[in-house]
Amino acid sequence: MPVWSTSTVISGICRFYPDNGGSEKGGVKIADYKVSLPSFLAKVNIGDKITCSDVFGAVSGIIKLAHQGNLGANMWFNIVSN
Secondary structure, three states, X not given: OOOOOOOOOOOOOOEEEEOXXXXXXXXXXXXXXXXXXXXXXXXXXXXXXXXXXXXXXXXEEEEEEEEEEOOEEEEEEEEOOO
């Protein structure tokens, strides 16, 4: 069982939404949600925990894929129940 750090690495305004095929690998969907945000300086690893909050509540998940580009960053994640 992994041990989670409770420190916040990235905090800010972002947009998260259901992933509609952007994270397919060999025709298999690998993530439930995608989060888009301005560029970040922190190292994001597959398996890191992510929590996104909006007016409806919070969604937590595990990073499956992360990409840093010149216009911003994207992270794909699967929802976890705890």
